[in-house]
Amino acid sequence: MPLRHFTPQTRPLACLLLATTALACPLSAHAQEASVDLPTISVSDGQGGSITVRSVAEARAALDLIPGGVALVTAQQWQNTPATTIKDMLDYVPGVFVQPKWGEDTRLSIRGSGISRSAHLRGVLLYQDGIPLSSVDGGGDFQEIDPTAYQYVEVFKGANGYQYGANALGGAINFVTPTGRSNPGAGIRLDAGSFGFARFQANVGGVNGAFDGYITGSYLSQDGFRNHSSGTNTRGSGNFGWQPTENVETRFYFNATDVQQDIPGSVSKYVALHSPQSANPTNVALDYERDIQAIRVANKTSFLISDTTKLDVGVFYTDKSLFHPIFQVLDYGYQEYGAFTRLVDERSIGGFKNRLVMGVNYGTGTVDAQRYTNVFGNPAQLVYMSNDEATTTTFYAEDNFYVLPDFALVGAFQYLDASLGRVAYLGTTSGGNDYQLFLPKGGFVWELGPDSQLYGNVSRSGEAPTFSELTNFAVGDIANLKAQTATTVEMGSRGRSPTFNWDVSLYRSWVENELQCQDTGVLMGLTCTVVNLSNTIHQGMEVGANWSMFQGLFTHGPAQDSVWLNLAYTYNDFYFDNDPVWGNNQLPGIPRHYLRAEMLYKHPSGFYAGPNVEWVPVAYYVDDANTLNSSPYALLNFKAGYEPPGGRFSVYVDARNLFNVNYIASASVTALAAPNQALFEPGNGRAVYVGTKMTF
Known part of the structure; x- marks a missing residue:
């Protein structure tokens, strides 16, 4: 059926179509009342016009077709912050728990994914413009993510990333870059603040006929709040597109990263709360660091085969040390x-x-691994050497079938084939594991009105262990771990209006063989013994809302001032399910309640100001035995800025932890903790940041 002949009753499909081409689809009552007559596809307007990279409106319309919890966050929501870590990007997405540790290293969990991982990422798959970004074995890191380099981020919570082949319990995150068509011109930004923080960033983009390009680069340096936490990073990225015809576009991407970062390490609870700037003495003595150099190149080519069909194909390559x-x-x-x-x-x-x-995702890669004895941070005797190889193939499909004009049944599946092997040369034994998982999903999307939906799904998720989890550092062997699987039931609703937006999800996951990283108390949380737990339950509630509480306080007419309440509340109820050792104890590593709320005054001139809070009202356990916990905390912050209409200039002030509260931001977990075990990462003290951005 040609795209341009959709009727008002088929708006969900029309929006999908728009989301998969270069057109926009407003969610408005008028679109429901009038016939939808889509124009011929245009890719030469310079205001989006890309077939490979969707605009914000196109992406949001596509997300509305997913029968589960999803979110879209635009760069406008984090650009007037220090934007150092993904916490600045995703902190107001309910269901996402993200806490910085040091530098740009961040601990991320969505719906309890990887809650035991204090180093590196597991349980959430990363993408850039729909291209796989995570390591082939399923792991990942955040040091290569530059918040200043993206125009928006899509978050697929739980098993709602099937459309990209994401199979993990926590779902997927897709970072979307600007293009020369969406962001022509040049720009610079300068940021500075507490703890020696300074950054310079610049970008340039443009269009020349069928060609466009966008390049951005940044340099960041900071001393860090804690001792032995200083670091620098230099990052650059860009993409170049070519549209030989109105139905074909190919785009080349590159990313380069150079990160030099000291690691202060975990400390005891007492030290974290009474001397939070202290580093772990072992980290200082052995000069713990994480230094990364990486280059990534990729290509994505999109074909509009017909009025009803679009095909994306691409390749990627990463070289990292x-x-x-x-x-x-x-x-x-x-x-x-x-x-x-x-x-x-x-x-x-x-x-x-x-x-x-x-679609199909295929990835393969090798790790040339060598380990040396550490003499004051320098390599000495070679004690370990191996070559690891991982290959992963994912087949996936998802179908929305509209049994009524406003009601779609959704069916989906994924098939994951993962193979991990090790050839050992020194200090370990060779071996490997293979995993095959079939993961189905069923659900519905019900259009309650032009701007509101009810949705639900039942899904399966599955995750093979990563190489770092299969490595048993205690004995050097490949661990015999099972894949983690889960069955999840989810219900929710979302909607938008000019003065009120909401997003509410309820879910329950029955998890089998959950992978838990148990800190041994010896290696400072950077390595651990990974085990399969028995049955566990992850259930919770995610509530997001944006409410314009007051309008026209001081200005009247078509452009009024307003006061907005922005809220993100996450309830986590995770526990063992009749475990033979731990009974029904709470799963450690994540707070039961997490609240981010902001009251922001906005003036039509571009001025804004207001306080915001981060609140963890109840301490959470850090061991399976539930004998040692963190501490509750509440942080008061304040931000203000000026961004006049037109977006050519902006300035901000961001003050954090105004009362200088000592608190625990993140923690490692273990089976049975000692009272003074070094498991805790202190949060930053009082800090003030300022910045400005200019475009030309």
Whole structure:
């Protein structure tokens, strides 16, 4: 069925179509009352016009078709902050718990994914413009993520990232870059603040006929709040597109990263709360660091095969080195490459609208791993050497079938084939594991009105262990771990209006063989013994809201001032399910309640100001035995700025932890903690940041 002939009753499919081409689809009552007549696809307007990279409106329309918890965060929501870590990007997304540790290293958990991981990422898959960004074995890091380099971020919570082949319990995050078409011109930004923080960033983009390009780069330096936490990073990225015809576009991406970062390490609870700037003495003596140099290149080519079908194909390659003095000096070299294809087809079948998404992700890579004894941060004797190889293939499909004009049944599946192998040369034994998982999903999306929805799904998720989890540092062998799987039931609603937006989800996951990283108390949380737990339950509630409480306080007419309440509340109820050792104890590592709230005054001139809070009202346990916990805390922050209409200039002030509260931001977990075990990462003290951004 040609795209330009959708009727008002098929707005969900029309929006999908718009989301998969270069057109916009406003969510408005007028669109429900009038016939939708889509114009011929145009890619030469310079205001979006890309087939490979969707605009914000297109991406939001596509997310509305997913029968589960999703979110879209635009750069406008974090650009007037220090934007150092992904906490600045995602802190107001309910269901996402994200806490910085030191430098840009961040602990991330979505719906309890990887709650035991205090180093590196697991349980959430990363993408850039739909191209796999995580390591082939499923792990990941945040040091290569530059918040100043993206125009928006898509968050797929739980098993709602099926459309990209994401199979993890926590879902997926897709970082979307600007193009020369969406962001022509040049820009610079300067930021400075407490603890020696300074950053310079610049970007330039433009269009020349069928070609466009966008380049950005940044340099950041900071001393850090804690001792032995200083670091620098230099990051650059860009993309270049070519549209030889109105139905074809190819885009080349590159990313380069150079990170030099000291690691202060975990400390005891007493030290964290009474001497939070202290570093772990072992980290200082052995000069713990994490230094990364990485280059990534990728290509994505999109074909509009017909009025109803779009095909994406692409490839990617990463070359990364890690120099990582910890209990030993890790000197690792990573080389990974892969390919992907994704088809979106939307047509009428027997008089019913139907939308099909299907694709394949393939990745393979090697790790040249060497470890040396650590002598004051320098490599000495070689004690370990191996070559690790991982290959992962994911087949996926998701179909929305509209049995009624405003009600779609959704069916989906994924098939994951993961193989991890090790060839040992020194200090370990060779071995490997293979995993095959079939993961189905069923759900619905019900359009309650032009701007509101009710949704639900039942899904399966599954995760193979990563190489770092299969490595048993105590004995050097490949661990015999099972894949973690889960069955999740979810219900929720979302909607938008000019003065009120909401997003509410309820879910319950029955998790089998949950992978838990148990700190041994010896290696400062940077390595651990990973085990499969017995049955566990993850359930919770996610509430997000934006409410314009007052309008026209001091200004009247078409452009009024307003006071907005922005809220993100997450309730986590995670526990063992009749475990033979731990009974029904709470799972450690994450607060039961987490609240971010902001009251912001906005003036039509561009001035804004207001306080915000971060509140963890109840301490959480850090061990399976539930004998040692963190501490509750509440932080008061304040921000103000000026960003006049037109967006050519902005300035901000961001003051954090105004009362200089000593608190615990993150923690490692273990089975049974000692009272003074070094498991805790203190949060930053009082800090003030200022910045300005200019575009030309």
